[in-house]
Amino acid sequence: MEKYLQQVGKKVDSAELFKVKSKTVPVNFEVNRLKSIDISESEGKALRVINQGRIGFSSFTGSEDFDLMVEKAVATSEFGVKASFDFPEKIEGGKKEKVIVYDEKVVDKSIEEMVKVGENIIERVKDFNPKLRCDVTILKDYSEVEYANSRGGSFSYNKTAIVYSMMVQQIEDQDMLMIYSSLESGEDKLNTEELVSEIMENIKWGEKIVPINNGKMPAIFTPKAALTLILPVIRGLNGRMVWEKISPLANQKNKKLWSQLLTLYNDGTIDFALGSAPFDDEGVEMKKYPLVEKGEIKNFYYDLQTAGMAGVESTGNGLRAGIQSEPAPTLNNLIMEEGTVSFSEMIEDIKEGIIIDQVLGLGQGNIISGAFSNNVQLGYKIENGKIIGRVKDVMIAGNAIEELKNIIALGDKSRWISGKYKFPHIYLKSLTVSTKGN
Amino acid sequence: MMREIFEKVLKNKKDKADYIEIRAEKKEFTTIHFQGEKLEKINCSQQIGGDVRALVKGGWGFISFNQFDNLEEKVSEAIEVARLIGKEESRLAVNSPVVEIIKQDLDKDFRQISLREKKELVGNYNNIIMNFSPQIQSSKVIYTDKFSTIYFANSEGSYIEQEKPFLSVSFTAIARKGDNVQIANESIGTTKGFEIIEKISPKAQRAASRAVNLLRAESVEGGEYTVILDQILGGVFIHEAFGHLSEADFLYEDERMSGLMKLGKKFGSPKLNVVDDGSIPNLLGSAKYDDEGIRTRKNYLIKDGILVGRLHSRETAAKMGEEPTGNARALNYRFKPIVRMTNTYIENGDTPFEDLLSGIKKGIYAKDCYGGMTTFEMFTFSAGEGYMIRDGKIAEPVKDVVLSGNLFTTLLNIEGVGNDLKMIESSGGCGKSGQGPLPVSFGSPHLRIKKVVVGGK
Numbered sequence: 074m075e076k077y078l079q080q081v082g083k084k085v086d087s088a089e090l091f092k093v094k095s096k097t098v099p100v101n102f103e104v105n106r107l108k109s110i111d112i113s114e115s116e117g118k119a120l121r122v123i124n125q126g127r128i129g130f131s132s133f134t135g136s137e138d139f140d141l142m143v144e145k146a147v148a149t150s151e152f153g154v155k156a157s158f159d160f161p162e163k164i165e166g167g168k169k170e171k172v173i174v175y176d177e178k179v180v181d182k183s184i185e186e187m188v189k190v191g192e193n194i195i196e197r198v199k200d201f202n203p204k205l206r207c208d209v210t211i212l213k214d215y216s217e218v219e220y221a222n223s224r225g226g227s228f229s230y231n232k233t234a235i236v237y238s239m240m241v242q243q244i245e246d247q248d249m250l251m252i253y254s255s256l257e258s259g260e261d262k263l264n265t266e267e268l269v270s271e272i273m274e275n276i277k278w279g280e281k282i283v284p285i286n287n288g289k290m291p292a293i294f295t296p297k298a299a300l301t302l303i304l305p306v307i308r309g310l311n312g313r314m315v316w317e318k319i320s321p322l323a324n325q326k327n328k329k330l331w332s333q334l335l336t337l338y339n340d341g342t343i344d345f346a347l348g349s350a351p352f353d354d355e356g357v358e359m360k361k362y363p364l365v366e367k368g369e370i371k372n373f374y375y376d377l378q379t380a381g382m383a384g385v386e387s388t389g390n391g392l393r394a395g396i397q398s399e400p401a402p403t404l405n406n407l408i409m410e411e412g413t414v415s416f417s418e419m420i421e422d423i424k425e426g427i428i429i430d431q432v433l434g435l436g437q438g439n440i441i442s443g444a445f446s447n448n449v450q451l452g453y454k455i456e457n458g459k460i461i462g463r464v465k466d467v468m469i470a471g472n473a474i475e476e477l478k479n480i481i482a483l484g485d486k487s488r489w490i491s492g493k494y495k496f497p498h499i500y501l502k503s504l505t506v507s508t509k510g511n
Numbered sequence: 512m513m514r515e516i517f518e519k520v521l522k523n524k525k526d527k528a529d530y531i532e533i534r535a536e537k538k539e540f541t542t543i544h545f546q547g548e549k550l551e552k553i554n555c556s557q558q559i560g561g562d563v564r565a566l567v568k569g570g571w572g573f574i575s576f577n578q579f580d581n582l583e584e585k586v587s588e589a590i591e592v593a594r595l596i597g598k599e600e601s602r603l604a605v606n607s608p609v610v611e612i613i614k615q616d617l618d619k620d621f622r623q624i625s626l627r628e629k630k631e632l633v634g635n636y637n638n639i640i641m642n643f644s645p646q647i648q649s650s651k652v653i654y655t656d657k658f659s660t661i662y663f664a665n666s667e668g669s670y671i672e673q674e675k676p677f678l679s680v681s682f683t684a685i686a687r688k689g690d691n692v693q694i695a696n697e698s699i700g701t702t703k704g705f706e707i708i709e710k711i712s713p714k715a716q717r718a719a720s721r722a723v724n725l726l727r728a729e730s731v732e733g734g735e736y737t738v739i740l741d742q743i744l745g746g747v748f749i750h751e752a753f754g755h756l757s758e759a760d761f762l763y764e765d766e767r768m769s770g771l772m773k774l775g776k777k778f779g780s781p782k783l784n785v786v787d788d789g790s791i792p793n794l795l796g797s798a799k800y801d802d803e804g805i806r807t808r809k810n811y812l813i814k815d816g817i818l819v820g821r822l823h824s825r826e827t828a829a830k831m832g833e834e835p836t837g838n839a840r841a842l843n844y845r846f847k848p849i850v851r852m853t854n855t856y857i858e859n860g861d862t863p864f865e866d867l868l869s870g871i872k873k874g875i876y877a878k879d880c881y882g883g884m885t886t887f888e889m890f891t892f893s894a895g896e897g898y899m900i901r902d903g904k905i906a907e908p909v910k911d912v913v914l915s916g917n918l919f920t921t922l923l924n925i926e927g928v929g930n931d932l933k934m935i936e937s938s939g940g941c942g943k944s945g946q947g948p949l950p951v952s953f954g955s956p957h958l959r960i961k962k963v964v965v966g967g968k
């Protein structure tokens with residue numbers, strides 16, 4: 074890589090080369106049967122240059138035609154945005170061992186073993202109820218990341234991921250109950266039982282369909298549904314949105330905005346979390362730092378370019394959405410601090426209310442304003458401190474930025490979602506619920 | 512060079528599977544993206560990738576990759592995986608091997624045009640929209656060009672090389688008056704050269720003027736109407752609502768639908784003829800061979816109002832005891848070929864446009880498509896532009912024209928087929944099983960349909 078960079082370094086102010094090699098093996102079961110295993114190997118390079126003060130970019134997969142890649146990156150720099158940063162000269166390698174994101178056991182896991190895991194899950198579901206339709210994916214992923222720039226900065230690391238995900242459907246007449254769940258980790262130690270027992274518990278709760286009234290009522294968001302409330306916060310804290318003044322949170326730093334209970338961290342240093350790595354995709358060390366502390370915004374998150382424009386330091390959040398994309402502000406892992414109340418204590422506390430577990434239309438609409446309006450794909454009704462059944466045709470709506478002021482309690486046990494978010498249950502004082510049933 | 516590499520590997524591995532195919536794809540592409548007043552993104556990239564698909568006892572193994580160094584190993588991996596899945600007998604429609612190299616000559620090759628020239632052209636179109644009227648609030652103009660070469664070989668001795676150019680420009684205009692925000696789209700897609708997109712200012716203008724005109728349009732009054740669809744909406748309708756139900760992979764997995772799609776059933780008046788044809792030269796869905804190496808051809812789906820055919824891959828053809836139709840297509844080397852449409856259209860009837868209009872006391876002329884949804888036989892489409900028809904004449908513009916209904920009754924309700932078929936080539940494409948947008952074209956003459964439910968606001 075260094076050789077290439079020396080070569081291109083003569084033509085432009087400075088340059089950086091980012092390279093990823095990865096292999097993904099998904100074992101897919103559909104309708105209780107092994108259906109497909111479509112292996113995907115990929116290898117790509119992305120070249121970013123600063124040429125006469127402007128950014129140019131080009132990406133290649135599979136080819137070794139480096140000259141052409143340089144030519145294209147230089148050509149795009151002519152129309153590129155003004156660079157407000159330079160590539161890091163020195164990338165500290167010393168702390169690299171601090172975060173572990175690679176497990177050899179994942180790489181060595183055989184496809185036969187993965188097939189067995191899937192069959193085992195399906196057997197468990199069939200034992201529970203043979204009429205359920207079960208789709209399962211067991212996936213492993215291994216990648217090698219390499220980075221170097223013409224100013225002498227470089228790093229590399231290897232990373233693994235393993236995912237068990239499942240979806241269970243029960244179809245009866247006009248009613249379809251659909252429950253999904255998944256576990257993700259960088260380490261080969263996922264627990265099938267945890268996944269299956271959660272789904273079975275949900276199926277039991279959902280056996281009976283019960284009516285619910287229109288109006289405001291207490292609500293519990295499970296960790297699986299918490300993003301409904303948190304997505305607007307994630308968008309609003311994005312340094313790019315703040316700099317462009319699109320974010321309604323832009324002028325709210327160090328002001329008390331939300332419930333005392335709400336504390337959110339960006340943390341890229343957690344072993345085996347899927348959003349962890351020693352460095353972000355442009356050589357800045359990943360860190361743990363607070364975004365929101367006791368309801369007050371403490372930090373926004375930045376990549377190098379956006380930080381440069383805003384006149385602050387990068388927070389180590391410069392990630393690429395793929396080899397074809399330039400780095401952009403993206404959270405590492407997002408951790409919400411746990412509360413002290415258990416899920417069952419929350420339920421016991423509610424006379425009439427709703428539990429929201431799966432929603433449709435997540436992230437649709439004008440999220441940046443905080444507004445949300447979702448169909449509750451899976452939700453339960455609470456009456457007199459007990460779950461009495463599943464609700465259907467129910468919508469929830471509100472403004473997340475407002476709702477987060479009214480948190481009564483946070484759960485005492487948080488759960489990883491998609492391997493990079495960790496949320497407890499969120500208990501809100503009241504939420505607008507509407508139903509076409511009445 | 513690919514040929515020797517592929518053939519050597521296939522020779523060594525042929526006996527280990529019932530069938531093996533190898534594909535490689537080399538492509539370079541450029542995208543230029545303007546939004547509002549600024550150049551949002553400009554990107555030049557190159558990709559080389561490939562895949563291997565192997566069939567063992569009815570189970571498919573698949574692997575895709577960017578490195579060709581250990582091709583033989585990849586083939587072994589695909590076979591290994593296929594073995595885990597295969598539990599029955601392999602069935603593929605018979606095909607005699609083909610060896611052919613197909614080049615695509617472009618009048619004005621977009622690979623030879625400088626990035627600056629492309630950027631300036633696109634920037635000009637963007638200015639046309641932005642400067643059209645003070646009511647234009649924002650714009651989006653996206654330029655894409657892509658030149659791919661696809662190399663294909665299988666264990667039966669076929670070797671095919673095909674070049675596939677693709678060029679598109681799409682225009683979005685956003686007009687605003689107070690809280691009233693209206694959007695209009697226009698686009699063009701082609702497999703031909705740069706000359707096709709050099710003189711499309713009228714399209715940019717049309718996007719802007721349509722968005723501005725929509726600000727003035729009243730919402731349509733909901734109800735049941737006789738509707739005339741233009742060639743775009745007619746084409747979208749036949750592709751989305753009917754075409755997808757003709758795809759055999761979906762049919763043989765769904766008992767209820769395969770009952771509804773029984774060959775020989777009456778689907779419309781004798782004037783109704785529907786075709787899917789991948790062999791028409793140089794349309795977006797065209798290729799001499801599909802991605803399984805089957806020669807494309809003209810396939811009648813509905814002839815004289817009767818359902819007569821469906822679209823197949825080699826596997827679905829064998830499983831349903833029919834002939835392959837050349838409709839197995841893969842979006843790119845990351846995906847397996849599945850049954851897809853190519854160029855789908857309704858054939859010309861004999862009624863001039865004016866005659867379609869005549870006799871309609873109160874109806875709707877629905878043009879262009881702004882989006883839609885289909886679930887099995889039910890469909891909903893939003894027209895991009897709409898007019899009332901009053902006493903056989905096109906009258907005032909209306910907005911929020913949403914057409915919905917049941918495919919089968921709607922086909923039977925087509926009472927007039929125009930004589931002005933136009934094939935539509937847009938920048939979008941077709942999506943299925945995560946593979947999209949796949950270039951396709953569609954078309955129709957003007958259609959007159961009775962009893963269409965139109966939802967207004």
Ligand SMILES: [Zn+2]
Pocket residue numbers: 750751755940941942
């Ligand atoms: Zn389609």
